[in-house]
């Protein structure tokens with residue numbers, strides 16, 4: 069039974085009254101926090117200042133959707149749900165507004181008539197700023213037939229014009245999405261979902277959920293890996309809008325501070341460089357760069373001391389498991405001790421000799437005195453030549469600080485540069501031949517200077533095997549800045565978007581950053597365009613994760629309208645997939661269209677088609693996706709107003725309308741059918757295709 073206008077009006081009035089109360093409390097809390105932030109700054113208490121500032125900023129951001137939902141329990145208990153929790157000063161008091169991530173808020177996303185989870189009704193509250201503009205009630209007693217949560221609110225959100233930036237979906241997350249958002253984070257979770265199923269939405273809301281639920285994660289920060297800078301820009305405002313700042317976003321290309329991709333790379337070479345076999349080969353290479361045991365001859369105060377080869381071998385073995393530079397530091401520390409003991413031994417021996425000589429003299433003096441007893445203060449036999457433990461320790465400290473000894477160690481076990489080590493390896497056919505065919509070796513060796521995308525994971529592997537020679541001490545203000553600056557930083561959690569594109573060596577790079585393997589990877593194996601040939605997740609991660617990961621799936625497409633999704637099944641089949649495209653949740657009422665043109669007429673036809681789309685989507689966004697060869701000319705033609713991208717570059721992005729230019733040209737590219745699948749599924753309203761006859 070639909071609500072009467074009167075009941076709707078009174079529901080809106082009720083929610084408005086509540087929102088006013090919540091807003092007033094929020095404003096009071098904000099004012100108080102602002103004072104406390106200022107006091108903490110005056111007191112110079114940086115830790116407290118940081119905590120209070122974060123609380124203040126989170127509350128400040130929550131002006132939008134301060135309250136967006138309501139749960140009415142069967143027991144009469146009512147909860148309002150919002151972007152952040154809002155409660156009176158007394159922390160023991162029940163919150164006025166529940167944070168969407170709190171366990172008690174979960175039924176808002178997951179309760180169904182079959183499993184009402186103790187709830188009688190769910191209400192979606194639509195607001196514009198501080199004004200309630202609508203409510204939508206879902207009884208959980210079985211009288212509602214929709215399998216969507218808050219269908220009206222969801223469809224309204226999906227129909228909104230796209231701004232070119234992703235927005236949050238806290239108020240309309242769907243059941244299968246919520247399950248992924250709140251899934252256990254103790255091991256790798258791989259989420260498969262077709263285009264527009266909300267993988268990115270889920271991944272980002274999961275970050276916010278995990279940071280809220282496991283507060284200690286903020287101390288290690290969360291890494292979000294995306295496919296391109298453009299994509300990172302597209303999602304940039306979601307996490308700050310959810311109040312999260314302990315997050316570093318990057319692409320695999322930008323993960324190694326100081327290393328920059330300066331050249332493109334052939335697909336064949338990129339596939340070769342992505343293979344897991346490099347890891348072992350690089351380990352062997354770096355291990356071979358360790359010094360070999362030999363007698364070490366050192367000088368201390370003009371004396372020569374030799375540390376025996378067998379002792380050196382023992383010391384080397386004891387540090388074997390550590391990265392190259394850290395092993396050297398540990399070796400040097402032990403060497404200082406061994407040397408101190410050696411010097412002490414030499415001194416004892418020398419003193420013993422002096423003592424003997426002294427006794428000899430005394431004996432002669434005694435004889436000269438006619439045998440009179442010598443009872444002077446110190447005879448030679450009273451002098452103890454042994455150095456005390458403290459003296460040996462002082463000696464060791466002096467050795468450790470002495471530049472000559474440091475120079476000796478540096479000379480024998482030099483500091484290595486990861487780039488130089490890798491360059492040497494890539495130019496050396498002998499070790500490469502151990503795991504590549506002669507043809508592959510020739511291709512790798514012939515590569516020009518400069519780093520390509522495929523080199524970055526190799527560089528990262530070498531840098532990791534070497535370890536930091538001089539680990540950077542964090543001086544940066546925020547955890548995220550510190551994490552960003554340190555290659556070897558280990559994150560509390562890593563999220564990988566478009567994970568199907570990762571090579572095995574890139575997966576290694578991810579694992580290195582989260583040895584605890586708290587990883588969420590979202591992607592669509594059917595959109596994979598990378599040069600590796602994985603067609604299933606099991607194969608894609610076999611070499612790196614083995615069998616130890618959990619799978620989840622998203623099955624409903626929220627972006628692309630049903631009219632467009634209907635075109636994609638044959639494309640997917642041609643791409644070699646056995647999957648069916650996801651089910652579209654909505655229709656736009658616009659039939660996709662296509663036109664033909666000639667190469668000569670392409671500029672005019674493209675300009676005209678884009679203008680038409682822009683005209684129909686007034687105020688909305690239009691994107692052009694095309695084969696690589698057309699990108700530069702179309703960019704020159706269309707200027708900055710409309711993005712012109714290859715299918716690879718368009719991954720993860722969306723517009724109200726998409727013009728796909730030369731779909732056949734896209735399919736002719738490597739993995740082209742996958743590329744066309746990506747291109748066709750970027751629009752939220754209208755799709756046009758321009759074929760070249």
Ligand SMILES: Nc1ncnc2c1ncn2[C@@H]1O[C@H](COP(=O)(O)OP(=O)(O)OP(=O)(O)O)[C@@H](O)[C@H]1O
Nearest residue numbers: 237240241242263264265266267268269626627720
């Ligand atoms: N629960 C939701 N509420 C509101 N909007 C949603 C929801 N889920 C997804 N969307 C919207 O649907 C669109 C597609 O979502 P998203 O980009 O996360 O999908 P995706 O699976 O990552 O797609 P692709 O694989 O094509 O990159 C976005 O506009 C997103 O905001």
